[in-house]
Amino acid sequence: MYDYFFGKLVSKTPTHVILEVGGIGYHIHISLTTFAQIKEIETCKLYISFQVREDSHTLYGFSTEGERQLFNHLISVSGIGPNTGRMMLSSSSPEELQSAIINGQVALIQKIKGIGPKTAQRVILELQDKLKKQGSDSLLAIPDTKQTVPEEASSALIMLGFSKNQVEKVLSGIVQADSTLTVEGMIKAALKKL
Structure with missing residues:
Protein backbone atom coordinates (compact mmCIF):
# COMPACT_ATOMS: atom_id res chain seq x y z
CA MET A 1 0.00 0.00 0.00
CA TYR A 2 2.78 2.42 0.95
CA ASP A 3 6.20 2.31 -0.71
CA TYR A 4 8.03 5.01 1.23
CA PHE A 5 7.52 8.16 3.28
CA PHE A 6 9.75 11.21 2.93
CA GLY A 7 9.54 13.86 5.58
CA LYS A 8 10.86 15.57 8.69
CA LEU A 9 11.89 13.48 11.69
CA VAL A 10 10.00 15.00 14.63
CA SER A 11 11.06 12.36 17.16
CA LYS A 12 13.70 9.59 17.08
CA THR A 13 14.22 6.66 19.42
CA PRO A 14 16.06 3.37 18.77
CA THR A 15 12.70 1.59 18.32
CA HIS A 16 10.49 4.11 16.52
CA VAL A 17 10.31 7.53 14.89
CA ILE A 18 7.62 10.11 14.30
CA LEU A 19 7.93 11.19 10.67
CA GLU A 20 5.96 14.26 9.61
CA VAL A 21 4.75 13.98 6.03
CA GLY A 22 2.43 16.65 4.65
CA GLY A 23 1.39 17.82 8.10
CA ILE A 24 0.63 14.31 9.38
CA GLY A 25 2.86 12.62 11.97
CA TYR A 26 3.33 8.89 11.34
CA HIS A 27 4.48 6.58 14.14
CA ILE A 28 6.89 4.20 12.40
CA HIS A 29 8.66 1.25 14.05
CA ILE A 30 12.31 0.93 13.01
CA SER A 31 15.25 -1.43 13.49
CA LEU A 32 18.49 -0.43 15.21
CA THR A 33 20.22 -0.62 11.82
CA THR A 34 17.86 2.03 10.45
CA PHE A 35 18.20 4.13 13.62
CA ALA A 36 22.00 4.14 13.24
CA GLN A 37 21.66 5.45 9.68
CA ILE A 38 19.12 8.22 10.44
CA LYS A 39 20.05 9.42 13.93
CA GLU A 40 22.09 12.40 12.68
CA ILE A 41 19.68 13.70 10.03
CA GLU A 42 16.54 15.86 10.16
CA THR A 43 14.68 14.68 7.05
CA CYS A 44 14.72 11.20 5.62
CA LYS A 45 13.08 8.67 3.35
CA LEU A 46 11.87 5.46 4.99
CA TYR A 47 10.77 2.43 2.98
CA ILE A 48 7.55 1.17 4.55
CA SER A 49 6.14 -2.24 5.33
CA PHE A 50 2.49 -1.80 6.35
CA GLN A 51 1.29 -4.64 8.56
CA VAL A 52 -2.44 -5.08 9.15
CA ARG A 53 -3.57 -7.26 12.01
CA GLU A 54 -7.00 -7.80 13.51
CA ASP A 55 -6.26 -5.37 16.33
CA SER A 56 -3.71 -2.97 14.79
CA HIS A 57 -2.37 -1.29 11.68
CA THR A 58 1.38 -0.82 12.08
CA LEU A 59 4.05 0.86 9.98
CA TYR A 60 7.61 -0.49 9.90
CA GLY A 61 10.24 1.73 8.30
CA PHE A 62 13.65 0.92 6.84
CA SER A 63 16.43 3.15 5.54
CA THR A 64 17.09 0.90 2.54
CA GLU A 65 14.94 -1.05 0.12
CA GLY A 66 17.09 -4.14 0.74
CA GLU A 67 16.44 -4.12 4.49
CA ARG A 68 12.69 -3.86 3.89
CA GLN A 69 12.84 -6.71 1.41
CA LEU A 70 14.67 -8.92 3.94
CA PHE A 71 12.13 -7.96 6.63
CA ASN A 72 9.26 -9.00 4.34
CA HIS A 73 11.02 -12.33 3.66
CA LEU A 74 11.52 -12.92 7.40
CA ILE A 75 7.89 -12.26 8.34
CA SER A 76 6.73 -14.63 5.60
CA VAL A 77 8.20 -17.49 7.67
CA SER A 78 5.67 -19.20 9.94
CA GLY A 79 6.26 -18.22 13.56
CA ILE A 80 8.01 -14.93 12.81
CA GLY A 81 5.90 -11.83 13.24
CA PRO A 82 6.82 -8.23 12.51
CA ASN A 83 8.27 -7.60 15.98
CA THR A 84 10.47 -10.70 15.78
CA GLY A 85 11.55 -9.72 12.26
CA ARG A 86 12.50 -6.26 13.51
CA MET A 87 14.38 -7.85 16.45
CA MET A 88 16.33 -10.03 14.01
CA LEU A 89 17.30 -6.99 11.91
CA SER A 90 18.26 -5.09 15.09
CA SER A 91 20.42 -7.93 16.45
CA SER A 92 22.71 -8.09 13.43
CA SER A 93 23.15 -6.16 10.22
CA PRO A 94 20.93 -7.17 7.29
CA GLU A 95 24.04 -8.29 5.39
CA GLU A 96 25.16 -10.57 8.26
CA LEU A 97 21.66 -12.01 8.66
CA GLN A 98 21.29 -12.67 4.94
CA SER A 99 24.73 -14.31 4.85
CA ALA A 100 23.84 -16.52 7.85
CA ILE A 101 20.62 -17.66 6.14
CA ILE A 102 22.31 -18.35 2.79
CA ASN A 103 25.17 -20.26 4.46
CA GLY A 104 22.86 -22.22 6.78
CA GLN A 105 24.41 -20.92 10.02
CA VAL A 106 21.73 -22.08 12.48
CA ALA A 107 23.84 -21.21 15.55
CA LEU A 108 24.23 -17.57 14.49
CA ILE A 109 20.50 -17.12 13.86
CA GLN A 110 19.67 -18.94 17.08
CA LYS A 111 21.64 -16.35 19.11
CA ILE A 112 18.95 -13.76 18.32
CA LYS A 113 16.56 -13.21 21.24
CA GLY A 114 13.30 -15.11 20.71
CA ILE A 115 14.67 -17.45 18.04
CA GLY A 116 14.96 -21.10 19.02
CA PRO A 117 16.63 -23.92 17.10
CA LYS A 118 13.46 -24.99 15.27
CA THR A 119 12.63 -21.43 14.17
CA ALA A 120 16.24 -20.86 13.04
CA GLN A 121 16.09 -24.03 10.95
CA ARG A 122 12.71 -23.03 9.50
CA VAL A 123 14.08 -19.58 8.51
CA ILE A 124 16.99 -21.22 6.69
CA LEU A 125 14.81 -23.88 5.09
CA GLU A 126 12.22 -21.39 3.78
CA LEU A 127 14.49 -18.47 2.81
CA GLN A 128 17.83 -19.95 1.75
CA ASP A 129 16.85 -20.58 -1.88
CA LYS A 130 14.98 -17.27 -2.24
CA LEU A 131 17.95 -15.28 -0.96
CA LYS A 132 20.45 -17.26 -3.06
CA LYS A 133 18.43 -16.44 -6.18
CA GLN A 134 18.46 -12.74 -5.30
CA GLY A 135 22.23 -12.77 -4.90
CA SER A 136 24.39 -11.60 -2.05
CA ASP A 137 24.48 -8.01 -3.28
CA SER A 138 20.68 -7.54 -3.19
CA LEU A 139 20.94 -5.61 0.08
CA LEU A 140 23.54 -3.24 -1.28
CA ALA A 141 21.73 -2.07 -4.37
CA ILE A 142 18.12 -1.42 -5.16
CA PRO A 143 17.01 -4.30 -7.34
CA ASP A 144 16.43 -3.47 -10.98
CA THR A 145 12.70 -3.19 -11.39
CA LYS A 146 12.83 -3.43 -15.19
CA GLN A 147 11.27 -6.69 -16.23
CA THR A 148 11.46 -8.41 -19.58
Whole structure:
Protein backbone atom coordinates (compact mmCIF):
# COMPACT_ATOMS: atom_id res chain seq x y z
CA MET A 1 0.00 0.00 0.00
CA TYR A 2 2.78 2.42 0.95
CA ASP A 3 6.20 2.31 -0.71
CA TYR A 4 8.03 5.01 1.23
CA PHE A 5 7.52 8.16 3.28
CA PHE A 6 9.75 11.21 2.93
CA GLY A 7 9.54 13.86 5.58
CA LYS A 8 10.86 15.57 8.69
CA LEU A 9 11.89 13.48 11.69
CA VAL A 10 10.00 15.00 14.63
CA SER A 11 11.06 12.36 17.16
CA LYS A 12 13.70 9.59 17.08
CA THR A 13 14.22 6.66 19.42
CA PRO A 14 16.06 3.37 18.77
CA THR A 15 12.70 1.59 18.32
CA HIS A 16 10.49 4.11 16.52
CA VAL A 17 10.31 7.53 14.89
CA ILE A 18 7.62 10.11 14.30
CA LEU A 19 7.93 11.19 10.67
CA GLU A 20 5.96 14.26 9.61
CA VAL A 21 4.75 13.98 6.03
CA GLY A 22 2.43 16.65 4.65
CA GLY A 23 1.39 17.82 8.10
CA ILE A 24 0.63 14.31 9.38
CA GLY A 25 2.86 12.62 11.97
CA TYR A 26 3.33 8.89 11.34
CA HIS A 27 4.48 6.58 14.14
CA ILE A 28 6.89 4.20 12.40
CA HIS A 29 8.66 1.25 14.05
CA ILE A 30 12.31 0.93 13.01
CA SER A 31 15.25 -1.43 13.49
CA LEU A 32 18.49 -0.43 15.21
CA THR A 33 20.22 -0.62 11.82
CA THR A 34 17.86 2.03 10.45
CA PHE A 35 18.20 4.13 13.62
CA ALA A 36 22.00 4.14 13.24
CA GLN A 37 21.66 5.45 9.68
CA ILE A 38 19.12 8.22 10.44
CA LYS A 39 20.05 9.42 13.93
CA GLU A 40 22.09 12.40 12.68
CA ILE A 41 19.68 13.70 10.03
CA GLU A 42 16.54 15.86 10.16
CA THR A 43 14.68 14.68 7.05
CA CYS A 44 14.72 11.20 5.62
CA LYS A 45 13.08 8.67 3.35
CA LEU A 46 11.87 5.46 4.99
CA TYR A 47 10.77 2.43 2.98
CA ILE A 48 7.55 1.17 4.55
CA SER A 49 6.14 -2.24 5.33
CA PHE A 50 2.49 -1.80 6.35
CA GLN A 51 1.29 -4.64 8.56
CA VAL A 52 -2.44 -5.08 9.15
CA ARG A 53 -3.57 -7.26 12.01
CA GLU A 54 -7.00 -7.80 13.51
CA ASP A 55 -6.26 -5.37 16.33
CA SER A 56 -3.71 -2.97 14.79
CA HIS A 57 -2.37 -1.29 11.68
CA THR A 58 1.38 -0.82 12.08
CA LEU A 59 4.05 0.86 9.98
CA TYR A 60 7.61 -0.49 9.90
CA GLY A 61 10.24 1.73 8.30
CA PHE A 62 13.65 0.92 6.84
CA SER A 63 16.43 3.15 5.54
CA THR A 64 17.09 0.90 2.54
CA GLU A 65 14.94 -1.05 0.12
CA GLY A 66 17.09 -4.14 0.74
CA GLU A 67 16.44 -4.12 4.49
CA ARG A 68 12.69 -3.86 3.89
CA GLN A 69 12.84 -6.71 1.41
CA LEU A 70 14.67 -8.92 3.94
CA PHE A 71 12.13 -7.96 6.63
CA ASN A 72 9.26 -9.00 4.34
CA HIS A 73 11.02 -12.33 3.66
CA LEU A 74 11.52 -12.92 7.40
CA ILE A 75 7.89 -12.26 8.34
CA SER A 76 6.73 -14.63 5.60
CA VAL A 77 8.20 -17.49 7.67
CA SER A 78 5.67 -19.20 9.94
CA GLY A 79 6.26 -18.22 13.56
CA ILE A 80 8.01 -14.93 12.81
CA GLY A 81 5.90 -11.83 13.24
CA PRO A 82 6.82 -8.23 12.51
CA ASN A 83 8.27 -7.60 15.98
CA THR A 84 10.47 -10.70 15.78
CA GLY A 85 11.55 -9.72 12.26
CA ARG A 86 12.50 -6.26 13.51
CA MET A 87 14.38 -7.85 16.45
CA MET A 88 16.33 -10.03 14.01
CA LEU A 89 17.30 -6.99 11.91
CA SER A 90 18.26 -5.09 15.09
CA SER A 91 20.42 -7.93 16.45
CA SER A 92 22.71 -8.09 13.43
CA SER A 93 23.15 -6.16 10.22
CA PRO A 94 20.93 -7.17 7.29
CA GLU A 95 24.04 -8.29 5.39
CA GLU A 96 25.16 -10.57 8.26
CA LEU A 97 21.66 -12.01 8.66
CA GLN A 98 21.29 -12.67 4.94
CA SER A 99 24.73 -14.31 4.85
CA ALA A 100 23.84 -16.52 7.85
CA ILE A 101 20.62 -17.66 6.14
CA ILE A 102 22.31 -18.35 2.79
CA ASN A 103 25.17 -20.26 4.46
CA GLY A 104 22.86 -22.22 6.78
CA GLN A 105 24.41 -20.92 10.02
CA VAL A 106 21.73 -22.08 12.48
CA ALA A 107 23.84 -21.21 15.55
CA LEU A 108 24.23 -17.57 14.49
CA ILE A 109 20.50 -17.12 13.86
CA GLN A 110 19.67 -18.94 17.08
CA LYS A 111 21.64 -16.35 19.11
CA ILE A 112 18.95 -13.76 18.32
CA LYS A 113 16.56 -13.21 21.24
CA GLY A 114 13.30 -15.11 20.71
CA ILE A 115 14.67 -17.45 18.04
CA GLY A 116 14.96 -21.10 19.02
CA PRO A 117 16.63 -23.92 17.10
CA LYS A 118 13.46 -24.99 15.27
CA THR A 119 12.63 -21.43 14.17
CA ALA A 120 16.24 -20.86 13.04
CA GLN A 121 16.09 -24.03 10.95
CA ARG A 122 12.71 -23.03 9.50
CA VAL A 123 14.08 -19.58 8.51
CA ILE A 124 16.99 -21.22 6.69
CA LEU A 125 14.81 -23.88 5.09
CA GLU A 126 12.22 -21.39 3.78
CA LEU A 127 14.49 -18.47 2.81
CA GLN A 128 17.83 -19.95 1.75
CA ASP A 129 16.85 -20.58 -1.88
CA LYS A 130 14.98 -17.27 -2.24
CA LEU A 131 17.95 -15.28 -0.96
CA LYS A 132 20.45 -17.26 -3.06
CA LYS A 133 18.43 -16.44 -6.18
CA GLN A 134 18.46 -12.74 -5.30
CA GLY A 135 22.23 -12.77 -4.90
CA SER A 136 24.39 -11.60 -2.05
CA ASP A 137 24.48 -8.01 -3.28
CA SER A 138 20.68 -7.54 -3.19
CA LEU A 139 20.94 -5.61 0.08
CA LEU A 140 23.54 -3.24 -1.28
CA ALA A 141 21.73 -2.07 -4.37
CA ILE A 142 18.12 -1.42 -5.16
CA PRO A 143 17.01 -4.30 -7.34
CA ASP A 144 16.43 -3.47 -10.98
CA THR A 145 12.70 -3.19 -11.39
CA LYS A 146 12.83 -3.43 -15.19
CA GLN A 147 11.27 -6.69 -16.23
CA THR A 148 11.46 -8.41 -19.58
CA VAL A 149 8.25 -8.60 -21.61
CA PRO A 150 7.56 -12.26 -20.63
CA GLU A 151 8.28 -11.51 -16.92
CA GLU A 152 5.89 -8.56 -16.96
CA ALA A 153 3.21 -10.63 -18.69
CA SER A 154 3.78 -13.46 -16.20
CA SER A 155 3.41 -11.10 -13.22
CA ALA A 156 0.16 -9.72 -14.61
CA LEU A 157 -1.31 -13.18 -15.26
CA ILE A 158 -0.34 -14.44 -11.81
CA MET A 159 -2.00 -11.37 -10.27
CA LEU A 160 -5.13 -12.30 -12.23
CA GLY A 161 -5.20 -15.60 -10.34
CA PHE A 162 -3.52 -18.09 -12.65
CA SER A 163 -0.93 -20.49 -11.22
CA LYS A 164 2.73 -19.69 -11.82
CA ASN A 165 3.53 -23.09 -13.38
CA GLN A 166 0.58 -22.87 -15.76
CA VAL A 167 1.48 -19.29 -16.77
CA GLU A 168 5.15 -20.10 -17.36
CA LYS A 169 4.33 -23.10 -19.54
CA VAL A 170 1.87 -21.13 -21.72
CA LEU A 171 4.16 -18.09 -22.00
CA SER A 172 7.20 -20.18 -23.00
CA GLY A 173 5.15 -21.60 -25.88
CA ILE A 174 4.02 -18.12 -26.92
CA VAL A 175 7.59 -16.73 -26.79
CA GLN A 176 8.85 -19.61 -28.97
CA ALA A 177 6.11 -18.92 -31.52
CA ASP A 178 6.55 -15.12 -31.59
CA SER A 179 9.14 -13.36 -29.43
CA THR A 180 8.29 -9.88 -30.81
CA LEU A 181 4.94 -9.55 -29.00
CA THR A 182 4.28 -6.66 -26.64
CA VAL A 183 3.24 -7.28 -23.03
CA GLU A 184 -0.40 -6.70 -23.95
CA GLY A 185 -0.18 -9.02 -26.96
CA MET A 186 1.46 -11.72 -24.86
CA ILE A 187 -1.21 -11.45 -22.14
CA LYS A 188 -4.03 -11.63 -24.71
CA ALA A 189 -2.48 -14.68 -26.37
CA ALA A 190 -1.97 -16.34 -22.98
CA LEU A 191 -5.55 -15.65 -21.86
CA LYS A 192 -6.82 -17.52 -24.94
CA LYS A 193 -4.81 -20.60 -23.92
CA LEU A 194 -5.36 -20.52 -20.13
